[in-house]
Amino acid sequence: GDYFSTAIVNHWESMQHSSEQPTDAFGEVQFAGFLRLSWSTEPFFVYNILTTHWGLPPPNLVVSVVGGNSRTQIKTWVREILRQGLVKASQSTGAWILTTGLRERLGRCVGQAVRDHAAAASSVSLNKVVALGIAPWGIVEKREQLVNPQVVQFTHFSKH
Template identity: 60%
Template sequence: MVCQWDSALHTSEYPTDAFGELKSYYIFIRLSCDTPAKIVFDLMTSDWGLSAPNLVLSLVGGGHEKVKGWVREVLRKDLVRAAQSTGAWIMTSGLSEGVGRCVGEAVRHHRAAASSPSHSKVVALGVAPWGLVCNRQQLVNPKVRTDVPVDLTSFNPLI
């Protein structure tokens, strides 16, 4: 019987079988928490074509708590505009509650209101534990082989 969960003992590393695009502009990938930051950065800038950020804004907040109206309004009106004008990436929990939900709504509102695709370019990253992603099984690609050992030095899930 397991008394305490330990990722080193209770998980196994395999190539990811969950990556792709949703609605042709939301890119996603499931990664190990041990994936080196350089590999993640190279994936996002080289493979996905994102410009390197001048600034990274990380927003966190209570997940189950209701976000005050004035905070929601500041996020909607000012956060996305500030990120766009500075070339910043916005990072959140990636969950559809609390601050993460407000940031997602702000980015969607900005995208819908933009006069052209170039004006709507704002990078928002949601980093969520796989176990908390809703409908995660729909993100798994059954055609990807995951029965081979992981070599993070040559990681490229898009090949």
């Protein structure tokens, strides 16, 4: 299991602070899904969970938004591009937006832009924006509340 309950960790290392086992963290939070995966999970299986289980439409394009550091202030014009350009482009092309699952730097800006778009868009809109935040489990706040004692194993997906 994870070792976070017994030690204070200054630098999180996946090999030291986690172990391989069937996922016990799977569900939905405020209309957003979440799934805890191993770093070695095959992309094929992740894609199938997103499209088959969650019913996300296959992307026509995948846009990854990364950058900045904790001391970098995001400039207003970058926020505006994310708010007006990236989200609208994603909606019109059927793209998925990938970013960190963190509430800081560019990841936070992307999250705010998608949230603002969702609030302004019609609930029956056919072209909803798909944004995926990817964060290390070790830095997810209140992650203990996401653990479900009923272990889920996705074994029905086949590469064939």
